[in-house]
Amino acid sequence: MLLLFVFALSIFLGFELISKVPSQLHTPLMSGSNAISGIAIVGAIFAAGHTSNPDLKTYLGFFAVLAATINVVGGYLVTDRMLKMFRVERRDSQ
C-alpha cells in the first residue's frame, strides 16, 4: 500500500514537473529522462547478485545489468554531448 502511495505521488510529480519546454530542448530532455529510466539497473543488480551460487536469475540479472548500464552510461553521455553543442550554438547566435 505504501508503494502504491509512493507511485501515485511520483506520477503526479512527473506530470507537474514539465510544463513549458523550448523545442530545442525536446530531444535532450527525452534523452536525459531516458537515462533516468535506466534506474532498472537497481533491480538488475539485485537479480545478478542475489546468490553466490549462480542460477537462472543470476544470468538474467547479468544481462539486465548489461542492458541497464548501456542505457545509463550511454544515456547520460549522449545527453551531455547534445547539451554541450546546444550551448555553443546559443553563444554563436548571440
Place this chain on the structure above:
Amino acid sequence: MTIASIIEFIYILAAIAFIFGLKMLSKAETARQGNLVSSIGMLMAVVATLVHQNVLSYQWIIAGGVIGASIGAIGAFRVKMTGMPEMVALFNGFGGAASLLVGLGEILSPGNISLIAISASYLAILIGSVTLTGSIIAWAKLAERMNTGAIFFKGQKYVNGLVATLLLVGGAIAVGALPHAMEIFLGLTALALVFGLLLVLPIGGADMPVVIALLNSYSGIAASAAGFAIGNNVLIVAGSLVGASGLILTNIMCKSMNRSLASVLFASLSDAPGKKKS
C-alpha cells in the same frame, strides 16, 4: 543508524536528484547541470544498492557493468550529432530490456513471491518487451536501416486488438497459475516482443521522434513495475517520474507538430484522413 536505513536515505537523496535534474533539464540555462545532477542521483542509487545486504556476489554485476558501460560510452561518443535521436531510441530499448529481464528473473526464480509482485513482474515484462522491440524499430527507421514508410497489413488493427487481449487475459491466467506456468510466461514474453513490432511498424519515420518520447515514457513505467516486483522505492519513484513526464513531453511534441497522439499512433491503421500526412 543501520546500513539498511542509510541505504533508504541515499535512495531518497537519489530520488530528489532525479526530480531536480528533470526540472533543470527542461530549462535552457540549467539543462546541462540538470543532467549532471540526475547522473549523480543514479550513481548514488547504484552505490547504495551495491552495499545492500541482499547483494551477495559481485562477479556477474561487475562483468555486466563493465561491458555495458563500455558499449554505452563508445556508442555515445561515436554517434554523429545528426544521429542522436536514433541513438536515444536504441539506449531506451536497452532500458526496456533491463526491466523485462528483471521481471522475468522474479517470475522464473523459485520462491514464494506475492501476487502483487508477480503481477508487477508480468507488467514489467510486458511493457519492457514492447519498449525493446518498439525502440529497435524506431531506431531502424530513423537510421534508415529499413523502409521508413508506414508498414502494415490489411486488418492489422484487429490483429493488434487480438494480441493485446491475449496478452492481458493470458497474463491474468498465467499469474493465477504460478508456479506451474513458466512456459506460458515465456510464450507471453515472445508475444509481447511481437506486439512492440506491430505497434511501431505502422508509424512513418517522420513521426518517430514522438514515438521515441512515448517509448521513453513506457520504459519508465516498466522500471516502475519492476520496482513493485522487487519492492523497491527508488525504482518506483524514478520510473514513474519518467513515465509521467515522458507522457507530458510526448504531448508537447505532438502539439508542436500540430498532431494528436492518436493520429500519430493509429493513422495508418484506421481510415482516418490523417493517413497520408506521415
